[in-house]
Amino acid sequence: MTDLAIQIHEPNRRLDAIDRKILTVLQEDASLSVAEIGDRVGLSSTPCWKRIQRLEADGVILRRVALVDQNKIGLGITVFVSVESADHSEAWLRKFADAVSAMPEVMEFYRMAGDVDYMLRVVVADMQSYDVFYKKLIGAVPLKNVTSRFAMEKIKSVTALPVPAA
DSSP, rough: SSSEEEOOSSTTTTEEEHHHHHHHHHOOTSOOOOHHHHHHHTOHHHHHHHHHHHHHHTTTSOOOOOOOOGGGTTOEEEEEEEESSSSSOHHHHHHHHHHHHHHHTTTEEEESSSOOOOEEEESSSSHHHHHHHHHHEEEEESSEEEEEEEEEEOOOOOEEEEEEOO
16 A cells, blocks of 8 residues: 555544554464553553554454464364355345355355355365265255365465555
8 A cells, every 4th residue: 555554444543653563463462461562562551552442443453362273173174165156136145145154164255256156265174074064055045056175285374464564
């Protein structure tokens, strides 16, 4: 972005360099104390805490979570599922979105441009678990085509967004 600061939902509210540093630090380790975050970004605790609260209130920080190793909890298979639909009505999409959103195996769900209508990232324990998921998916609403691609190896996976510089 060429603008000096990223404009967020309030027309006059922008992210400055310190806000960006706070976001970077929190994405690396949200368990740090406010004092530790402040030290890393050059603020004392109170102004740092106020900025974090504002970033949360503005919806820039959505929530703070713990990242779990899927393999260590028995979810060793990642599947990318491409879905094509013959029906593109709003009613169909609402029913499909509600059904897919209720499936805990679905980690990400996107409406796509191009030859595929929807893309899902699904995690399951094993092939039998995927078959159960697949049957639940195709039973939810009429689908034109479903293609499953099984990940062989995770080469890169990050959760931290690259916070754009001013």
